[in-house]
Amino acid sequence: MLYLLLYWEFFKIGLFAIGGGLATIPFLYQMSVNFPTWITSADVADMIAISQSTPGPMGINMATYTGFKTIGIFGGLTATIGLVTPSVIIIVIIAKFLTHFDKQWYVKNSFYGLRPTVLALICFAVSNIFVLSLYNGSSIRITESVIFIIVFFLYRKLKKIHPVVWIVIGAILGIVLKLPT
């Protein structure tokens, strides 16, 4: 029964959280009120911190963590599957629709306007991480900015190198240069 309830609660979050991982946060706070034995608001705060420093989509990390805290490993699995079920169903329907209608005038021209819109949305979404990394609240972080510029040009030049190498280089530089949070 607990599994079903867990699945259902995360199914609902998956259905209503529009706009990605951050959108799940208010739902999780609500959950800490409705189901205080599952998670507490302190757990949610911890989870946000952990999610930002572990790989994977934030929403998935949150679901796994909450499910695990509630009923262990299979709880994590149940919550995660609950969270992604609505997405998979909805996206499959849209993808089906698109394959039939992508030549239609209104679909084609919707995308014409949507593409620059999404580009702006991406810029907006990533501006947070830029500010966080390159600005400390009063001035520009010099070391980080220099690393940013060098990595940016090397990354464009050396296309053969796998992105994970840059992640590792970033981690090493962070530790060696003792970069502040």
Next chain:
Amino acid sequence: MKKDINNDKTSLFKLFRTFASIGVITFGGGYAMLPFLEREVVQKNKWADDTEILDYYSLSQCTPGIIAVNVSTFIGYKERGVKGAIAATLGMVFPSLVIITAIAAVLTNFQDNQYVSMAFSGIRVTVCAMITNSIIKLSKKSIVDKTTIAIFIAILISLFLLKVSTILVVLIGIVLGLLTSALKKISKTNGGNS
């Protein structure tokens, strides 16, 4: 390794494996995975091109659910239908499941460790550099004429200065796309008649 007879069909396991490899190095969710998605999906496997990736992002933005999952579902579905959608999604969430379960099981002060936080400060900077590159690439596919430049700037202003919500911005984008295309069509037919 024995090669599958049906060469043009992507195996479900390959979808799973590819998305798991993207999931394991994506720090920070949907947008941070752009550079990896471009490398694995666009360049290496050619499952989609840059324009399609952009279209999937735009649809994922205005549909419920996690953006990274939605984009994976689109690509999986395109390759192998419903089964492919499920395989790609499971691949995407698999690394998180393992890593978070491990973290939740063994330690709680993981993020308080000073070396971990220094490493992540460094990772964030390199991720920024890679995302910048992705944005430049995508801009070539989305900003194609004066109209799209204008739409891009208008949406940036509404997001940063007017704090318009994501869903509203997406709707505005659709309306602007339809409206400007309709106007162009009308002026074209008028020009042809005169």
